Amino acid sequence: xxxxxxxFSHFLALFAAGxxxxxxxxxxxxxxxxxxxxxxxxxxxxxxLSIIGLIAIVTLWITGVGLAHALHGGLGIxxxxxxxxxxxxxxxxxxxxxxLHLAKAARLSQAPNRAYLKPxxxxxxxxxxxxxxxxxAAFR
Numbered sequence: 001x002x003x004x005x006x007x008f009s010h011f012l013a014l015f016a017a018g019x020x021x022x023x024x025x026x027x028x029x030x031x032x033x034x035x036x037x038x039x040x041x042x043x044x045x046x047x048x049l050s051i052i053g054l055i056a057i058v059t060l061w062i063t064g065v066g067l068a069h070a071l072h073g074g075l076g077i078x079x080x081x082x083x084x085x086x087x088x089x090x091x092x093x094x095x096x097x098x099x100l101h102l103a104k105a106a107r108l109s110q111a112p113n114r115a116y117l118k119p120x121x122x123x124x125x126x127x128x129x130x131x132x133x134x135x136x137a138a139f140r
Contacts, residue, residue: 003070010063017056021128024049025121037111047102054095061092077138084134090127094120 024046031038038046068075075085098120105112 003067006063006066006070010060010067013056013059013063017053017060020049020053020056021124024053043106047106050095050099050102054099057092057095061088064088080134080138084131084138087127087130087132087134091124091131094124094127098124 027038027042027046037043065075068077068081075081098117101116101120102112
């Protein structure tokens with residue numbers, strides 16, 4: 001029953017993180033293409049989406065570690081899984097740094113620094129691709 005609960009929570013968090021990541025990227029891309037800054041309401045909504053995305057990523061880590069221990073006795077499953085953890089670490093690190101930056105910008109009533117955020121988003125996407133390819137190889 002524990003494994004079923006962990007899997008359900010893991011898949012739900014994966015769904016949420018993916019949807020929030022894609023949705024946020026689409027909104028940000030549209031704003032950049034239009035040459036517009038987000039309205040105050042949209043800025044608050046994007047910050048909330050970012051926080052929910054971070055919660056989903058942390059949930060993925062917690063449930064993933066639980067599943068690895070419950071099903072495989074630990075994180076040392078195979079090399080591909082180790083690479084997957086590296087990619088997932090990039091995603092987590094970029095999400096934490098992005099959220100800290102957005103919180104600081106909001107606290108100072110400033111617009112977020114796109115030059116700071118852009119490499120973080122690239123790092124996050126790279127980490128996501130590495131994690132997805134590696135997990136596909138780890139559990140074939």
